[in-house]
Amino acid sequence: MATRSMKLPRHPKPRTGARPAPAQGQPSPDTRARILNTAFQLFHEQGYHATGIATILREAGVHPGSMYHFFPSKDALLVGVLEHALELLRPAVMDPAERRTGDPIGRVFELLEQYREGMHAWGCKMGCPIGNLALEVADDNAVARNLVHRNFENWSLAVQKWLDEAGGRLPRGTDRAQLSRFVLTVMEGGIMQARAAGNLAPFDDSVAQLRAYFDALEKLAKSEQERRKARK
Amino acid sequence: MATRSMKLPRHPKPRTGARPAPAQGQPSPDTRARILNTAFQLFHEQGYHATGIATILREAGVHPGSMYHFFPSKDALLVGVLEHALELLRPAVMDPAERRTGDPIGRVFELLEQYREGMHAWGCKMGCPIGNLALEVADDNAVARNLVHRNFENWSLAVQKWLDEAGGRLPRGTDRAQLSRFVLTVMEGGIMQARAAGNLAPFDDSVAQLRAYFDALEKLAKSEQERRKARK
DNA sequence: CCTCCTCTTGAGCGATCAGTCAACTCATAT
DNA sequence: ATATGAGTTGACTGATCGCTCAAGAGGAGG
Numbered sequence: 001m002a003t004r005s006m007k008l009p010r011h012p013k014p015r016t017g018a019r020p021a022p023a024q025g026q027p028s029p030d031t032r033a034r035i036l037n038t039a040f041q042l043f044h045e046q047g048y049h050a051t052g053i054a055t056i057l058r059e060a061g062v063h064p065g066s067m068y069h070f071f072p073s074k075d076a077l078l079v080g081v082l083e084h085a086l087e088l089l090r091p092a093v094m095d096p097a098e099r100r101t102g103d104p105i106g107r108v109f110e111l112l113e114q115y116r117e118g119m120h121a122w123g124c125k126m127g128c129p130i131g132n133l134a135l136e137v138a139d140d141n142a143v144a145r146n147l148v149h150r151n152f153e154n155w156s157l158a159v160q161k162w163l164d165e166a167g168g169r170l171p172r173g174t175d176r177a178q179l180s181r182f183v184l185t186v187m188e189g190g191i192m193q194a195r196a197a198g199n200l201a202p203f204d205d206s207v208a209q210l211r212a213y214f215d216a217l218e219k220l221a222k223s224e225q226e227r228r229k230a231r232k
Numbered sequence: 233m234a235t236r237s238m239k240l241p242r243h244p245k246p247r248t249g250a251r252p253a254p255a256q257g258q259p260s261p262d263t264r265a266r267i268l269n270t271a272f273q274l275f276h277e278q279g280y281h282a283t284g285i286a287t288i289l290r291e292a293g294v295h296p297g298s299m300y301h302f303f304p305s306k307d308a309l310l311v312g313v314l315e316h317a318l319e320l321l322r323p324a325v326m327d328p329a330e331r332r333t334g335d336p337i338g339r340v341f342e343l344l345e346q347y348r349e350g351m352h353a354w355g356c357k358m359g360c361p362i363g364n365l366a367l368e369v370a371d372d373n374a375v376a377r378n379l380v381h382r383n384f385e386n387w388s389l390a391v392q393k394w395l396d397e398a399g400g401r402l403p404r405g406t407d408r409a410q411l412s413r414f415v416l417t418v419m420e421g422g423i424m425q426a427r428a429a430g431n432l433a434p435f436d437d438s439v440a441q442l443r444a445y446f447d448a449l450e451k452l453a454k455s456e457q458e459r460r461k462a463r464k
Numbered sequence: 465c466c467t468c469c470t471c472t473t474g475a476g477c478g479a480t481c482a483g484t485c486a487a488c489t490c491a492t493a494t
Numbered sequence: 495a496t497a498t499g500a501g502t503t504g505a506c507t508g509a510t511c512g513c514t515c516a517a518g519a520g521g522a523g524g
Contacts, residue, residue, distance in 0.1 A: 031501080047368055049281035053482060064483075066502050074482065125371045131424060132367045136279055138427045139357045149428040181434055182441040185421030192363055192420050193413065195370045196381040202413055209414040209445075216448040263471080285512060296513070298472050306512065 032070045034060045036084045039077055044129040048078060048136050075141055078133070082147035085130060089151060094158045104165035105214060108183055111159070112207050115187055119194055119203065127195050130155075131188045156180040171221045186210045264302045266292045268316045271309055276361040280310060280368050307373055310365070314379035317362060321383060326390045336397035337446060340415055343391070344439050347419055351426055351435065359427050362387075363420045388412040403453045418442045 038060035042051045053074060057064060071077040097111040119127070126132075130151045138145040160180035163170065170176070190206030270292035274283045285306060289296060303309040329343040351359070358364075362383045370377040392412035395402065402408070422438030 045371075047281065049279065050368075050372075052480070054480080063503050065485075065504075068483070069501060072483095127367060134424050134428045135359060135364045135367050136282075138359075139277075140282075145428060145430065149430070152425055152428050152434075175437075178437040178441060181425065181437050182418075185425060185434070185438040185441075186414075186417055187421070188424050189417030189419070189421030192366050192424075193384055193417060196366045196377060196384050198377065198381070202384075202417070205407075205410040205413050206417040209410060209417075213441075213445045213448070216445070216452070220448070284510070286510075295473055297474075297515075300513070301471060304513095 031062060031066060035062055035067055035070065035077070036080055040081045040084060040129065043078070043081060043133065044126055048133060075144070078137065078141065078144050079147060082130075082133065082144055082151065086147065086151055086154065089154050090158070093155070104162040105169060105218075107162045108159055108214075109207070109211065112183075112187055112190075112210075115191065116200060116203060116207070119191060119200060124194055124198050124200060127191045128188060131191065152181075152184060156184045159183050168225060169218050169221055171217060171224055174217065183210065263294060263298060267294055267299055267302065267309070268312055272313045272316060272361065275310070275313060275365065276358055280365060307376070310369065310373065310376050311379060314362075314365065314376055314383065318379065318383055318386065321386050322390070325387070336394040337401060337450075339394045340391055340446075341439070341443065344415075344419055344442075347423065348432060348435060348439070351423060351432060356426055356430050356432065359423045360420060363423065384413075384416060388416045391415050400457060401450050401453055403449055403456055406449065415442065 035056065039051075039056050042056055042059065045051075053064070053067070056062075056077075057067060060067075067077070071080055093114070094111070097107050097114055100110040100113075101107055115128070130148055133144070134148045134152075138148060156177075157180070160176050163174075163176040163180055170179075186206050186209075190203035193202035193206070194200050196202075267288065271283075271288050274288055274291065277283075285296070285299070288294075288309075289299060292299075299309070303312055325346070326343070329339050329346055332342040332346075333339055347360070362380055365376070366380045366384075370380060388409075389412070392408050395406075395408040395412055402411075418438050418441075422435035425434035425438070426432050428434075
């Protein structure tokens with residue numbers, strides 16, 4: 001039973017003000033990407049709930065209907081942003097850290113140094129875009145929560161790969177997956193405290209402790225190896 | 233030049249619906265506390281921006297004018313909540329951990345265990361109320377940011393006191409202030425990942441790594457002491 | 465009794481919120 | 495040439511946002 005005649009024109013006025021026709025209706029192929037980039041940036045700067053759709057639209061130069069064509073809701077936009085972040089993670093975060101040094105354990109701390117530089121550049125504001133969303137939306141959007149989780153997983157998986165490459169420099173039996181997650185823990189916890197403090201000291205302190213932990217692990221691995229050598 | 237006659241009655245109607253006079257106008261001395269408790273809980277459950285004033289008022293059974301009598305703005309309410317949290321921290325968090333064990337280093341891990349139990353009870357939701365606010369409001373409310381910072385400081389200061397009590401069990405020259413902040417780092421980072429994962433594994437992993445670090449430190453301190461003893 | 469003063473009441477404000485929709489453009493397919 | 499459908503336009507909606515304020519309640523001090 002189709003409800004015909006339900007829809008009647010809501011804009012019966014033909015067009016009162018003549019307008020210079022600013023390139024109407026032509027699809028710009030990067031609209032979706034522009035929305036995604038703008039939303040990602042604004043969510044990072046202001047948080048999810050504090051960012052209104054109107055702001056995203058203004059900054060991206062997009063009209064509401066256009067955005068809702070690609071993302072049927074604000075939550076869907078959030079999901080899109082997190083998927084976008086998932087794709088961005090390797091080229092924008094892990095690859096630069098790898099380019100800094102070939103030393104596998106060195107890469108872990110270059111990665112942290114990268115975040116430090118980001119924090120410094122923004123005056124200890126904003127922090128980690130994924131971490132922020134983790135705490136803000138994890139409870140009420142299951143899909144988004146899972147995507148945050150996958151972002152974290154990919155992050156620590158990349159770190160784990162470096163740890164695996166470090167081979168004998170870590171003690172035998174080291175749970176490298178657990179250790180890689182621990183690196184993420186230290187990064188996020190350090191950034192949180194640095195934001196609250198308004199300076200990088202808590203972050204630097206956290207990294208220093210992690211460094212001490214790694215030094216202890218490497219030392220332990222060394223003495224392990226020497227003991228093995230001596231037994232021969 | 234006083235603008236007299238500016239104000240005219242906005243509610244000229246005397247009272248249309250007779251109502252059973254539910255104790256009107258009488259000041260209940262705990263109104264402020266009720267607002268604070270309700271707001272603290274709602275900010276914890278939903279976040280700051282996601283919580284509307286109307287919800288706080290409804291849950292606390294308070295009228296807007298009453299709330300704005302004590303807190304002139306939502307931001308001021310946030311500041312009040314964070315001051316409230318500052319007072320709550322010792323009796324509600326640190327004291328219970330101290331009651332669990334007398335062992336100073338054991339207390340550190342009992343504290344973490346407490347947070348673990350909280351997370352478990354809430355199904356890995358909500359997380360740390362202060363940590364959540366740290367990431368959500370640190371950038372745009374300087375007073376709130378500083379109060380978050382002071383909450384963190386008090387937390388790690390209490391941990392530091394325990395570490396100081398541990399005395400010789402930690403290596404000489406250990407930066408106990410830095411180490412205490414590192415414990416907070418691990419707690420917050422672990423909780424963040426547990427929320428994203430929807431289970432406690434990442435938190436447990438983080439604590440396990442911290443435990444390994446402490447074990448290494450204690451072992452180092454022991455060998456230090458034995459070396460000193462042998463030199464005698 | 466009256467005057468303060470703190471606190472409460474609750475309708476109401478303008479602004480903004482996320483979201484809607486009929487009309488439109490235009491490249492492509494037929 | 496016509497039809498199709500993806501993408502765009504922008505005025506619009508109802509709900510909710512944080513917040514206001516004149517009026518009143520009731521205790522304290524005179």
